[in-house]
Amino acid sequence: MSQPPLPLTGVKVLDLSTLLPGPLATLMLADAGADVVKLERPVRGDEMRSYEPKFGEASANYAVLNRGKRAYGVDFKDPAQRERVLRLAAEADVVMEQFRPGVADRLGLGYDDIRAVNAGVVYCSITGYGPTGPHARRAGHDLNYLAESGLLGVVTDSTGSPGLPMTVLADIAAGTYPAVVNILLALRRRDQTGEGVHLQVPMTHNLQVLGYGYFATHQAGAGWPRPGAEQLTGGSPRYHIYPTADGRHVACAALEQKFWDRLVELVGLDAKFHDDTGQEQAVIDALGERFAAETADHWRSVLDGEDVCTVIVATWDEAVAAGLVDVDAPERVSVPGGADSFPTLPSPISSALRRGPGTTPYPSLAELGDASPWA
Template identity: 75%
Template sequence: MTTTADRRPLAGVRVLDLSTLLPGPLGTLLLAEAGADVIKIERPGPGDEMRSYQPKLGEASANYAVLNRGKRAFAADLKDPADRDRVLALAARADVVMEQFRPGVAERLGLGYDQVRALNPGVVYCSITGYGQRGPHAARAGHDLNYLAESGLLGVVTDGTGAPQLPVSVLADIAGGTYPAVVNILLALRQRDLTGEGSHLDVSMAHNLQVLAYGYFATHQGSGRWPEPSAELLTGGSPRYHVYSTSDGRHVAVAALEQKFWDRLVELIDLPPRFAADEGQERAVIDAVAERIGAHPAEHWRKVFDGEDVCTTVVATFDEAVEAGLVEPDRPERLTGPGFDVGTLRSPVDPALRGEPCALGYPALEPLPTEAGRLWSTES
C-alpha cells in the first residue's frame, strides 16, 4: 500500500497479479518494491503452489515469502462466475495486469486482454508464457530447462564428455520472463502517459533468450557459422576464459581476456614461456594452465591473485560470498537515500505486509496472509 509520503516511482500504480511460481511474481515484486500496490490472486485452498516448497519461513515457503512480500494476497476460484466477476472488477481498476496462463486460458476464464480492455482501455496487460501467444509452440508445456535446451544455449558449454550441464539458475524464467516483462511494463506505462492507450505485452521466455545469445547471433551474421560447443572464446575454447580445478577440489575462474590481464596471469602462475602466446595452441595452453592451477590449493591462489588486476578469482561458496560482502541475503533497509533499491531480494517477511481485506470498494475476497501456508477463512 502506498502512503502520501511514498516517493517511489510507481507509487499510486495498481497491479493485479494473476501469476504463480517465479517469473510473474518476481516481476510484480520488483514493481511493488518501486512503490506499486500489488494485489495477488491465488486459488482457494493451498494457494500458490510455491507456498508448499521447502524450506519454510514461518508457515509458508521461504521462496514464496521472498517473492511475495509487500503484496496483498486473496483467494478466488476463477472458474466460479461470482469470484471471476470480483477479479474482473479489480482488473477494471488496475493499471497493470500480470498473467502467466497458457495461451487462451485467461480468455476462457473471462479475464483475457480483450475482456479486461473492454472495461479498462488504458490497462497494461502482460502475458508471460513459454513460447508466446501464437505460433506452432504456443500451446506446449515447458520449464526453464526446456526453453534453454530448445534455444540452443544449453548445448553451447559442455563437459569433457560433450554433455551439457545444468545452468546455475533459472535463466529463462528470470532473464527471459521477469526482466523483459518489467522493462516492457514500464515502457508501456510511459507510452500510456503519452498517448492514453494501454497495451498487451506478449512475453515469450524461449524467444527472449535470444538476448542472452546475442554474441552467437552476431557470429552467425558475420561468418555464416554457429558456435561450436565449448570451442568459442566464452564457451571454453580459450585458456583466457576458463574454469580450472585446484589441488584441493576447488576451482579458479579465469577471465583474463585482455592482453594485459593475460600477460600478468602468465607471470603469476609461472606458466612456461612457450605457452604465453595462446593463439593457435589453445588446447595445449588450457592443459598447461590446468596443470599449474592444479598444483596448489584454492587458498594459495586466493593469496596470489589478491590485489592483482588479472580478472581471475577463486570460485566462492555462498558463505564466502556473504563474508566478502558480495551477497547480502538479509539487508534490512528498504530505501537507500532519495531513491529506491530493487537490487537484492530480502528474505525476512515484515509482518506489517501480511494480507488484509480488499479496500477498493468491491466485495472482499478471502484474504491470504503472505507468510502463511493456508488461507484465512472468512469465518475466522
C-alpha cells in the same frame, strides 16, 4: 525535507501469476511503490507456498517474492468470483498473467475481456514459447526453454554433455526483467496517449538476448557456436575454469592481453605457452596443470591484489564474508501478523526509487469479497 513520492505510487497491479517470473516482476513494481493485489487458487494458494523450507504458514521462497502484496483466493471458473476479478481489473493499471496461451481467454480474463472494462490497461502475458506457433501451448520450465533456445548446449564438459545451469536464467532474465521493462515503458506511453496495450513476454524467444554474441557471429556468416569451443564457451585458455589440488576451482577471465601477460607470469607458465594463438588446447592443458599443482588458498594468495581477472570460485559462505552476498539487508520480510522476520532479498531497484528499509509481511491468503481491496 520530505521524501519525494515513489515512482509507481498510485499504480494498481492485479497479479494473476504464480511461482517465479510474474511474482518477481510485480515485487519489483511493489518496491517502486505500486499497490499489488495477487489472486491465487482458493485454499492452497500459489504452489510456491508449499515449498520447503517453511517460514510461518508459507515457504521462505514465497515470502521473499511476495512481501508487501495482498493475496486473495479466487476460483476463476466460478462465474460470480470471475465477475469480482473483472471489477478489480477495471480499476487496475497493470494486469499480470502467466497462463498458457488461450487459458486466460477461456476463463473470461483475457486481454479483450479486461480491455472491455478498462481500455487503458497494461496487460502483460508471460509465456514459455509465445502466444502463437507450434510450441505455444506446450508446458515447459526454465531448463526446457534454455535447452530449446540453443543456449544450454553451448558449454559442454569433456564428454560433450551440457551441465545444469546455475540458476533459473530464463524465468528471471527472459521473463521477469523484460516484463518489468515493458510494463514501465507501457505506463509511460499511456501517460502520453491514454492507450493501453497487450504485452507479450515469451521467455524462450527473449533468451536470444543472452546469446547476442552468438547471434551476431552467425549473422556475419561465421556460423553458430561450436559447443565448448568458442572464446567464452571453453575454447580459450583465457576464459576457462581450472581445478585446483584440493578440489576447488579457479575462474579465469583474463581476456585482455595485459591481464593475460600478468597471469601467465604470476602462475609460472612455461614461456612457450604464453602466446596461446593456434595452440589453445595445449595452453589450456598446461595452465590446468599449473593450477592443479596447488591448493585454492595458494592461488588466492598469488592472485589477490592482482589485476588479472582471475579468482577462486567462492562458496556461499566466502561470498558473504567478502561482502558480495548480502544476508543482512535492511529490508526484512515477516510472517503475517507476527514478529518473526529475516533480511530479505536485496532489491535491484535503486534505493532512490524504492520504499525505504523496514519490515514488510508476506500475505496470508484471504477471501475475496465484494468490496474492492483498493477501495
